[in-house]
Amino acid sequence: MSEIIVQNLAKTYQVYQKKEGLMAAARGLFKREYREVHAVDGIDFSIEKGELVAFLGPNGAGKTTTLKLLSGLIYPTHGSASVLGHTPWLRENAYRRRFALVMGQKNQLWWDLPAQESFRLHKEIYAVESDEFDKRLASLTALLNTEKLLGQPVRELSLGERMRMELIAALLHGPEVLLLDEPTIGLDVVAQRTIQEFLKQYQQEQQFTVLLTSHYMKDVAALCKRVIIIAQGKILYDGSLSGIVDRFSRHKLVTVQFSDTQDMPVLERFGQVMRSEPPRIQIQVERTEVPKVLSTLLDQYVLEDVTVEDRPLEEVIAEMFATVTTDPHRPEDDTG
Amino acid sequence: MITRIRVHWTILRISIEERLIYRADFALGTLLRFMPIVTTILLWQAIFNGVSPTSDSSKETTIDSYRFSDMVSYYLLVMLGRAFSSMPGLASGIAQDVRDGTIKKYLVQPIDLLGFLFWSRVAHKLIYYLVAAGPFAIMFILCHSFLPGWPDAGTLIGAIVALILGFIIGFLFEATVGLISFWFLEVSSLLFIVMMLNYFLSGHMFPLDLLPGPIRSVILFLPFQYLAYFPAKVLLGQLTQGELFQGLVVQVLWVIGLFFLARFLFSRGVRRYSAFGG
Numbered sequence: 001m002s003e004i005i006v007q008n009l010a011k012t013y014q015v016y017q018k019k020e021g022l023m024a025a026a027r028g029l030f031k032r033e034y035r036e037v038h039a040v041d042g043i044d045f046s047i048e049k050g051e052l053v054a055f056l057g058p059n060g061a062g063k064t065t066t067l068k069l070l071s072g073l074i075y076p077t078h079g080s081a082s083v084l085g086h087t088p089w090l091r092e093n094a095y096r097r098r099f100a101l102v103m104g105q106k107n108q109l110w111w112d113l114p115a116q117e118s119f120r121l122h123k124e125i126y127a128v129e130s131d132e133f134d135k136r137l138a139s140l141t142a143l144l145n146t147e148k149l150l151g152q153p154v155r156e157l158s159l160g161e162r163m164r165m166e167l168i169a170a171l172l173h174g175p176e177v178l179l180l181d182e183p184t185i186g187l188d189v190v191a192q193r194t195i196q197e198f199l200k201q202y203q204q205e206q207q208f209t210v211l212l213t214s215h216y217m218k219d220v221a222a223l224c225k226r227v228i229i230i231a232q233g234k235i236l237y238d239g240s241l242s243g244i245v246d247r248f249s250r251h252k253l254v255t256v257q258f259s260d261t262q263d264m265p266v267l268e269r270f271g272q273v274m275r276s277e278p279p280r281i282q283i284q285v286e287r288t289e290v291p292k293v294l295s296t297l298l299d300q301y302v303l304e305d306v307t308v309e310d311r312p313l314e315e316v317i318a319e320m321f322a323t324v325t326t327d328p329h330r331p332e333d334d335t336g
Numbered sequence: 337m338i339t340r341i342r343v344h345w346t347i348l349r350i351s352i353e354e355r356l357i358y359r360a361d362f363a364l365g366t367l368l369r370f371m372p373i374v375t376t377i378l379l380w381q382a383i384f385n386g387v388s389p390t391s392d393s394s395k396e397t398t399i400d401s402y403r404f405s406d407m408v409s410y411y412l413l414v415m416l417g418r419a420f421s422s423m424p425g426l427a428s429g430i431a432q433d434v435r436d437g438t439i440k441k442y443l444v445q446p447i448d449l450l451g452f453l454f455w456s457r458v459a460h461k462l463i464y465y466l467v468a469a470g471p472f473a474i475m476f477i478l479c480h481s482f483l484p485g486w487p488d489a490g491t492l493i494g495a496i497v498a499l500i501l502g503f504i505i506g507f508l509f510e511a512t513v514g515l516i517s518f519w520f521l522e523v524s525s526l527l528f529i530v531m532m533l534n535y536f537l538s539g540h541m542f543p544l545d546l547l548p549g550p551i552r553s554v555i556l557f558l559p560f561q562y563l564a565y566f567p568a569k570v571l572l573g574q575l576t577q578g579e580l581f582q583g584l585v586v587q588v589l590w591v592i593g594l595f596f597l598a599r600f601l602f603s604r605g606v607r608r609y610s611a612f613g614g
Contacts, residue, residue: 107444108445113353120346121347
């Protein structure tokens, strides 16, 4: 049985409408208008033990809400979810001992005390055996390079250092499922790399299941083979990273290098010119047109080099997000 | 069971550490707590002098059977009672946690909010007593001429029980007010009103037996008197054994009632909560 099973899960928020102006504010004391926000709009997926899955989507897509549902922070409007055999929003202690959530800050650490103390408290709360605890703490602090920081009050640590401490605290009790919400947000490139590499290595060792949300491609590319793309509360794609381009990009990039620089033709009729660095020109061609364009080019001109490649992943995804957010009624896989 | 105790002990220890970090703030706050009582006593002195002409020393002035010395003793003992039952920052702390999402810690981890806060408060109080013992002792020694003698063993034990129960009632009540923040994110106005009422209803402002009969009966029916008035009366030796015992029993009933109310509000509040923070 899959470790995480989600079926037709939905969460609708009632958001109060605050109107502008004094009269509206006064009226708001007595009668409030609200609109419904379908944060999560009927999603289905399942995740096997040991998988590292990324939830990718623009802001407001429903990623964080999904994590909140799976961690038991909120109740769904309808649908079901099962994580490790438990329904998360029942908040059974048996379930809470087996997973960890890192969402924003102040998840596990006491602000004014050294991280060490928070870890000690965690040990008791989660009832971790002493030697297991010591061993795990040692290996985690070594991997994340935080040995010197253990005695410093958390308040005084930098964002990157605090994030590393949060991760340690989350992993101290050996959770089987780790839910991460934007783990590298706000961190510099080096800190991001550190966390990505740590997660990759540690997950490989310990084989726990990870579900992380991000809008950074680097996180996803570094860690996950499987990506679930969510936007406007609906799942748009669930599969491998490379598959995204095949599915969502209607264009390919054709780069041609001419042998004769004086004779630079006008290529606009074949497709949009992306880059022009004589003797090289890159044009964006619709997929279906590529064979025809190639044969025409080869016929009409003398070419030294021809390359056909996919559009960069980031661009494809960015475009997909942009179209989805501007047109919510657009059918699923028709972009660009 | 053992693991539960260990969790609580660790919470206790960590809370104590946390408190000690803000040592200076703590010590100063303790001394400042005595300021209002000085002005109140001066006020009563003026009242007593106003009621009787100064030259008539044949009979001591009483207001409703309180002599001036009784009044001073009352306030000192109310200070003691409130050292047990006042919970500064408890309600607003819960409200703050709900507002900024820190509350999610208690939902996601296998810990119980109320239990956690309770042992945290025990820790705070223990440190407070350590720091406050000095100033309190000084005050009591300075005013020892006003105070009646030490009560007998039975009354003393009863008083200690009353103080401890007063702590629990104070905790449960303020926690309940704090839990209302699950419904109304901003509870500071409510809290202010509650504090004002508490000041009056607990006997902190003046002894409740100065109130006319029917009003007094109603107020004595409420749990607030156990936060200040009741322990003071016990230590003043003004209650019979029967009254003391009855008071303690009612206190226990209030503890049970408020406990279930707090738990009920917590489970309902959490249901309603939709994790605004984070």
